[in-house]
Amino acid sequence: xxxxxxxxxxxxxxxxxxxxxxxxxxxxxxxxxxxxxxxxxxxxxxxxxxxxxxxxxxxxxxxxxxxxxxxxxxxxxxxxxxxxxxxxxxxxxxxxxxxxxxxxxxxxxxxxxxxxxxxxxxxxxxxxxxxxxxxxxxxxxxxxxxxxxxxxxxxxxxxxxxxxxxxxxxxxxxxxxxxxxxxxxxxxxxxxxxxxxxxxxxxxxxxxxxxxxxxxxxxxxxxxxxxxxxxxxxxxxxxxxxxxxxxxxxxxxxxxxxxxxxxxxxxxxxxxxxxxxxxxxxxxxxxxxxxxxxxxxxxxxxxxxxxxxxxxxxxxxxxxxxxxxxxxxxxxxxxxxxxxxxxxxxxxxxxxxxxxxxxxxxxxxxxxxxxxxxxxxxxxxxxxxxxxxxxxxxxxxxxxxxxxxxxxx
Amino acid sequence: xxxxxxxxxxxxxxxxxxxxxxxxxxxxxxxxxxxxxxxxxxxxxxxxxxxxxxxxxxxxxxxxxxxxxxxxxxxxxxxxxxxxxxxxxxxxxxxxxxxxxxxxxxxxxxxxxxxxxxxxxxxxxxxxxxxxxxxxxxxxxxxxxxxxxxxxxxxxxxxxxxxxxxxxxxxxxxxxxxxxxxxxxxxxxxxxxxxxxxxxxxxxxxxxxxxxxxxxxxxxxxxxxxxxx
Numbered sequence: 001x002x003x004x005x006x007x008x009x010x011x012x013x014x015x016x017x018x019x020x021x022x023x024x025x026x027x028x029x030x031x032x033x034x035x036x037x038x039x040x041x042x043x044x045x046x047x048x049x050x051x052x053x054x055x056x057x058x059x060x061x062x063x064x065x066x067x068x069x070x071x072x073x074x075x076x077x078x079x080x081x082x083x084x085x086x087x088x089x090x091x092x093x094x095x096x097x098x099x100x101x102x103x104x105x106x107x108x109x110x111x112x113x114x115x116x117x118x119x120x121x122x123x124x125x126x127x128x129x130x131x132x133x134x135x136x137x138x139x140x141x142x143x144x145x146x147x148x149x150x151x152x153x154x155x156x157x158x159x160x161x162x163x164x165x166x167x168x169x170x171x172x173x174x175x176x177x178x179x180x181x182x183x184x185x186x187x188x189x190x191x192x193x194x195x196x197x198x199x200x201x202x203x204x205x206x207x208x209x210x211x212x213x214x215x216x217x218x219x220x221x222x223x224x225x226x227x228x229x230x231x232x233x234x235x236x237x238x239x240x241x242x243x244x245x246x247x248x249x250x251x252x253x254x255x256x257x258x259x260x261x262x263x264x265x266x267x268x269x270x271x272x273x274x275x276x277x278x279x280x281x282x283x284x285x286x287x288x289x290x291x292x293x294x295x296x297x298x299x300x301x302x303x304x305x306x307x308x309x310x311x312x313x314x315x316x317x318x319x320x321x322x323x324x325x326x327x328x329x330x331x332x333x334x335x336x337x338x339x340x341x342x343x344x345x346x347x348x349x350x351x352x353x354x355x356x357x358x359x360x361x362x363x364x365x366x367x368x369x370x371x372x373x374x375x376x377x378x379x380x381x382x383x384x385x386x387x388x389x390x391x392x393x394x395x396x397x398x399x400x401x402x403x404x405x406x407x408x409x
Numbered sequence: 410x411x412x413x414x415x416x417x418x419x420x421x422x423x424x425x426x427x428x429x430x431x432x433x434x435x436x437x438x439x440x441x442x443x444x445x446x447x448x449x450x451x452x453x454x455x456x457x458x459x460x461x462x463x464x465x466x467x468x469x470x471x472x473x474x475x476x477x478x479x480x481x482x483x484x485x486x487x488x489x490x491x492x493x494x495x496x497x498x499x500x501x502x503x504x505x506x507x508x509x510x511x512x513x514x515x516x517x518x519x520x521x522x523x524x525x526x527x528x529x530x531x532x533x534x535x536x537x538x539x540x541x542x543x544x545x546x547x548x549x550x551x552x553x554x555x556x557x558x559x560x561x562x563x564x565x566x567x568x569x570x571x572x573x574x575x576x577x578x579x580x581x582x583x584x585x586x587x588x589x590x591x592x593x594x595x596x597x598x599x600x601x602x603x604x605x606x607x608x609x610x611x612x613x614x615x616x617x618x619x620x621x622x623x624x625x626x627x628x629x630x631x632x633x634x635x636x637x638x
Contacts, residue, residue: 027565207538226541227518230495233539234520240535241528247521249506261506266520310602312629313507315479345599361596363603384596384603390476392593392603406505408593408603409479 006109006188008125009055010071012039012079013103013117018052028052029205031083035102036202038082042074048202049110050195058106068122072104079104107131110189111182115139129185133158140179141190145172157183207236234266309382314394314406322404324395325350326359326385336381336397340367346385351393351404358388368396384408450541450569452488453513455637459586459612459622465489465542468564470580472572475588477608479504480512480628482544482573484635485586487513489569494541499524499532501546501573511633530555537568544571551579585613591628605631607638 017032029051036054039046042065043056061071079102105116107123112132116123123131135157137149154160161183168180181187238246247263326334328344335343346359363384380398382405387393392408449464457463465471465485473481483504490496491513497520498504510516520540524532529547536543537559547556556579563570572580588608595604605627612622625638 226493226495229539230497230518230520233536234497236538237522237532237535241522241524241532245523245532247523249509249516249519249521251506251510251516263521311511312603312605312631312633313505313511315477315483315505315508316503317505319502342599361593361601362599363596363601364599386593386596386603390591390593392596392606407503408606409477 003186005126005128005185006112008058008106008108009110009113010058010061010075011053011055011105011107011110011113011117012075013105013114014052014079014083015101015103016052018050026205029201033202033206034082035079037206038078039075042071042078048198049189050193050198053114055110055113068106072106072122075104108185109182109187110193111187112185114193129161132183132185133161137183140182141192142175142179145176145179148172161185238266309394312408315409316407318404318406322352324352324393324402324404326395326402327356333400335400336365336367336383340365340381342383346383349385349387349395349402357391359385360388361386365397450489450494451492453484453491453635455624455626455635456485456488458637459610459624460584461612461614461622465569466583467541467567467569469584470560470563470570470572470582471584471586472574472577472580472582473586473588474574474577476591477588477606477628478573478575480508480606480635481586481588481608481610482571483509483512483514484626484628485571486542486544487635489542490514490518494518495520495539496542496544497522497536497540498544499536499546500529500548501544504544508629508633511629512635530559533559533570534562537563537566537570540568542569542571544573546573547578547580549578553579556580581615583615587611587613588628595631605629 012035014032014035017028017035019028032048032052032054036046036048039054039056043061045060046054046056048054056075058068058071061074062068065071065074083102103117103120105113105119105121105123107113107116107121108125108128112123112128115135116131121131133156136155137146137157137160139157140146149155149160154163160180163180165177165180168176172179178187178191182190234246244265246266248266250262250264326346326349328334329347332344334346337343342365346362348356348358350356365381365383367381380396383395383397385393385395393404394406394408395402396405397403448467449462450467451457452460452464465488471485473479473485475481479501486496486509493515495518496514499522501521502523504521506516509519520536522532522536526548529545530551533543533545543563545559559570560581570580572578572582574580577585587610589611591606591608593603593606595601606629608626608628610624610626610628612624614621627636627638630636
């Protein structure tokens with residue numbers, strides 16, 4: 001047989017997703033879309049044939065992964081992962097019309113690959129006609145033709161394939177020839193099997209672009225797929241909530257917890273090219289601070305803190321103003337002297353006019369001079385305070401007012 | 410290995426589907442492995458000790474409550490993040506990014522979403538579509554219907570929803586991580602500084618088979634990381 005045969009395909013069939021119910025809100029189609037998406041990590045040329053059925057050429061991925069078995073394992077993993085959350089048994093998995101099931105098959109052409117998946121078979125190259133031979137002619141899905149064939153005693157594809165093509169043409173016309181070619185393993189798929197516009201339907205169901213056959217080659221890793229997926233979601237969210245609503249953090253130099261990181265509006269470009277600068281990269285070398293002298297005299301065991309907040313960093317950085325009153329034993333507000341000392345020991349505090357809480361421990365204040373280079377200089381001091389309720393806060397005082405800068409939640 | 414069996418199976422018994430053969434056997438063999446590996450997002454070792462599966466089950470809701478809930482949530486998120494998952498936060502405008510980086514979150518795969526008061530649920534619903542782990546601090550009186558919808562959606566999309574609350578609210582969580590006690594160390598009367606915090610975290614699952622787990626942690630340790638105490 002010298003006639004060319006269709007390409008050898010790995011076919012993935014998800015029986016539970018084959019008949020998408022229009023009332024399910026596109027759920028089955030979305031699930032199938034995720035299967036297709038997952039497969040694009042194995043091979044960039046996934047062909048969505050119809051709902052629940054897709055194929056990919058096995059040759060290229062085999063070259064990449066080494067063996068056909070390796071490709072099959074990868075595919076089974078990818079499909080299992082894509083269907084994973086829904087197949088879990090127990091809670092609501094088993095009753096789920098088996099939408100988590102899938103079958104794999106390898107053969108030349110979609111028609112044979114469908115049967116291979118049904119049989120769970122990997123048909124070696126060039127063996128497709130032999131594989132097809134024992135199947136009943138009913139699989140040709142042409143009742144009229146099948147009825148005649150069976151009456152003629154041609155009950156299997158193999159038997160039908162033995163009939164000379166000229167006789168088939170004379171008796172059954174072009175429709176018969178098409179079926180004959182399928183039976184001989186020379187044609188790809190049953191007419192009417194393929195559902196057109198699958199790509200667009202999947203994109204609509206998923207709500208984002210889908211990497212179907214036009215995907216860039218070299219798209220092997222799952223990581224960049226996840227990045228792209230996240231990017232699409234974030235972009236969608238920006239459309240919904242406004243661009244400013246989605247931000248990504250960037251670390252920078254600075255002294256306070258709020259100064260040392262910046263939120264920048266997310267954009268796909270930012271996300272790819274934002275090397276978070278190392279937290280220590282822009283400490284201010286050579287900047288002598290008044291505070292370090294004070295520190296040296298008062299707490300010699302501590303490393304000098306040139307205005308920088310010592311680690312560990314607080315888990316919550318206050319957004320907006322949160323005033324605090326800090327009182328000493330006799331009810332007098334506690335302040336910080338020009339030399340950076342507390343005027344008295346703090347005894348209790350009240351955040352935002354709330355209940356008074358006893359102070360159980362506190363640090364020495366460390367003065368911070370912000371913007372020393374500008375005329376708008378501002379002198380502040382920070383203090384870590386632990387209250388009886390177990391909450392540790394970072395307070396900052398400026399112009400005799402205390403506020404909560406951060407909470408060590 | 411499956412080649413010969415599946416081939417003979419295919420050639421001689423095309424209708425014989427009584428037993429799984431060849432590829433189906435392969436699929437059966439691969440399935441549990443693939444599922445167990447990919448159904449879970451990895452956790453840092455000290456956190457994994459608290460999780461019934463040793464990782465965060467995709468599609469599940471985990472709640473962090475109590476003092477240090479913010480830190481605990483970051484430490485929980487650090488595992489998937491460090492392993493390459495994207496994380497997003499909703500209602501966590503105050504999250505300390507330095508602390509997050511210290512716990513091990515990858516800032517390059519972290520998005521912080523500022524949602525207006527009426528939009529937190531929508532934002533979360535969109536995020537679970539494509540982000541592996543969404544950290545949500547819901548409003549105090551979140552509508553139960555909105556919470557149910559989000560739980561279902563996270564389950565459907567295979568995302569992990571990490572809810573951070575001072576006390577349990579409207580969300581039905583498969584796993585509750587409660588900080589039972591927290592003790593800061595290093596600070597005294599006018600000297601020292603906050604260095605580390607020792608916490609006791611109790612994990613309670615909803616399933617009957619899940620026994621409560623208890624773990625002593627440094628959250629954070631002096632290094633800013635989470636370490637088993």
